[in-house]
Amino acid sequence: MIRYKYHFKVRYKDVDQMGVMYYSRYYEYYEAARTDMMRDLGLTYKELEADGIMMPVVHSESDYMAGPGFDDHLTCITEVREIHKNRMEIFYTVVADDAPNKVINMGKTIHAFVKMNGKPTRIPKSLKLVLDNTWERV
Amino acid sequence: MIRYKYHFKVRYKDVDQMGVMYYSRYYEYYEAARTDMMRDLGLTYKELEADGIMMPVVHSESDYMAGPGFDDHLTCITEVREIHKNRMEIFYTVVADDAPNKVINMGKTIHAFVKMNGKPTRIPKSLKLVLDNTWERV
Amino acid sequence: MIRYKYHFKVRYKDVDQMGVMYYSRYYEYYEAARTDMMRDLGLTYKELEADGIMMPVVHSESDYMAGPGFDDHLTCITEVREIHKNRMEIFYTVVADDAPNKVINMGKTIHAFVKMNGKPTRIPKSLKLVLDNTWERV
Amino acid sequence: MIRYKYHFKVRYKDVDQMGVMYYSRYYEYYEAARTDMMRDLGLTYKELEADGIMMPVVHSESDYMAGPGFDDHLTCITEVREIHKNRMEIFYTVVADDAPNKVINMGKTIHAFVKMNGKPTRIPKSLKLVLDNTWERV
Numbered sequence: 401m402i403r404y405k406y407h408f409k410v411r412y413k414d415v416d417q418m419g420v421m422y423y424s425r426y427y428e429y430y431e432a433a434r435t436d437m438m439r440d441l442g443l444t445y446k447e448l449e450a451d452g453i454m455m456p457v458v459h460s461e462s463d464y465m466a467g468p469g470f471d472d473h474l475t476c477i478t479e480v481r482e483i484h485k486n487r488m489e490i491f492y493t494v495v496a497d498d499a500p501n502k503v504i505n506m507g508k509t510i511h512a513f514v515k516m517n518g519k520p521t522r523i524p525k526s527l528k529l530v531l532d533n534t535w536e537r538v
Numbered sequence: 539m540i541r542y543k544y545h546f547k548v549r550y551k552d553v554d555q556m557g558v559m560y561y562s563r564y565y566e567y568y569e570a571a572r573t574d575m576m577r578d579l580g581l582t583y584k585e586l587e588a589d590g591i592m593m594p595v596v597h598s599e600s601d602y603m604a605g606p607g608f609d610d611h612l613t614c615i616t617e618v619r620e621i622h623k624n625r626m627e628i629f630y631t632v633v634a635d636d637a638p639n640k641v642i643n644m645g646k647t648i649h650a651f652v653k654m655n656g657k658p659t660r661i662p663k664s665l666k667l668v669l670d671n672t673w674e675r676v
Numbered sequence: 677m678i679r680y681k682y683h684f685k686v687r688y689k690d691v692d693q694m695g696v697m698y699y700s701r702y703y704e705y706y707e708a709a710r711t712d713m714m715r716d717l718g719l720t721y722k723e724l725e726a727d728g729i730m731m732p733v734v735h736s737e738s739d740y741m742a743g744p745g746f747d748d749h750l751t752c753i754t755e756v757r758e759i760h761k762n763r764m765e766i767f768y769t770v771v772a773d774d775a776p777n778k779v780i781n782m783g784k785t786i787h788a789f790v791k792m793n794g795k796p797t798r799i800p801k802s803l804k805l806v807l808d809n810t811w812e813r814v
Numbered sequence: 815m816i817r818y819k820y821h822f823k824v825r826y827k828d829v830d831q832m833g834v835m836y837y838s839r840y841y842e843y844y845e846a847a848r849t850d851m852m853r854d855l856g857l858t859y860k861e862l863e864a865d866g867i868m869m870p871v872v873h874s875e876s877d878y879m880a881g882p883g884f885d886d887h888l889t890c891i892t893e894v895r896e897i898h899k900n901r902m903e904i905f906y907t908v909v910a911d912d913a914p915n916k917v918i919n920m921g922k923t924i925h926a927f928v929k930m931n932g933k934p935t936r937i938p939k940s941l942k943l944v945l946d947n948t949w950e951r952v
Contacts, residue, residue, distance in 0.1 A: 416688055416689070417695045423595040427561060432823075435825065435885065446884060456561075456605065457561040458601065458602050459601050460562075460602075461599035470859075549704070550711070551707055554829060557831045562827065566687070582747060583688075584747045609711065609720060700838045732832065735875070736837055736876050738875070739873050
């Protein structure tokens, strides 16, 4: 398994009139978390796109257990639990830094691999390599 | 079943560098769609909140079949398929106005009913009433 | 002068914990307003881009006189007051539909004309034409 | 003068189909920058709100000189240049980390001080104190 911790703060722009983070904002932080996880693995998403591979989201979901407020310091634990040939599944668990045992939110995104012409393709070798290498290390 | 059609256009702010709508924006249009559906039913979400009832999202999900681009004219078909005592489930199907038989996106949100103090409660009578009445009409 | 009225509703996603529209959201509605104004003039921004012309924002500003809340029905009066050779200036005045004489917000965007290679260019003939034609009509 | 450097990365959600950061996103990063500047000064905006003082934006503006792309590493230099009795003016200069002498964007926000009942008030003592103290230090 690959695990990465992305730290962020809830911003005023994220909070609605209930005083908690608006439900779609989590997906934006999921994106930041998986982008930084890939850089940490040694392969940026920017490089993948430069190689002609895009990873559009084909499915996303989120479960909301608690409502974090403005300026809360949160961590999004980001995990790849299995390597698939034709998709990437990424799991997200959001906790507050001052209460790391209480899950605030859990989510998942599934990404396809497609070429610039939109045709589906397999997991690129460069990505498979860094995933395999990191797997061994952990 | 209750069904409402929400029409919208994809804005420049919604589109990413792949030229398609960014994955979290759908959730924002789901919100607009269910808000307008409730007004159409005869009970605004604003009135519900004024009555001390909030409907926080406890689950959201979305499946992406195609990528609509800037200025595409879309319709989000919004449905309530069953009335539940302690939650509301809303389904969304997004199609392009010029190709209404091809599904672009499908989603779902589940909402709890809570009082202003955060305590869970049952579906408010005012909401149950408008849902029941509309059900009979259709 | 060219004037267009864009109607919109404040969404839950737009409102912060003060209960009023967050300050950057106005700029998103300005975009929707000017896009629909151009379609109304007879030349969509999509067509302009297809002709190889982009209109990036080089300056934006906004003054906030009042704070509209969730589900408020607003109108963004969108104006072109002068035709310039190398830029387009668009003015925005936001009022509530139930109090049209009280200005909620005023804004302005300035747009350059650039070719797809990023080089600055003059106002495209197609745009100048629809502006001139509309001017005469009014 | 007070100066704070806020570091951030351009996210996929921020970039439009021209491949550059969408014009309203800068204002969201301005917010993050000033919030972190205040925490760095020793007085969080959250504490100010807890003390019954809000600082709504009454004016915002931005000038766009260059278009940063996805995953660019940027710094928003955030400055308070003068202390005013009834408002706070904050200036923002955005540069790329790998080209710190080329200004990408410059902006400004003006904030009023208001009590929870919406009435205008003077700069709160707690804020004046941390500003004065930091001024002396620099």
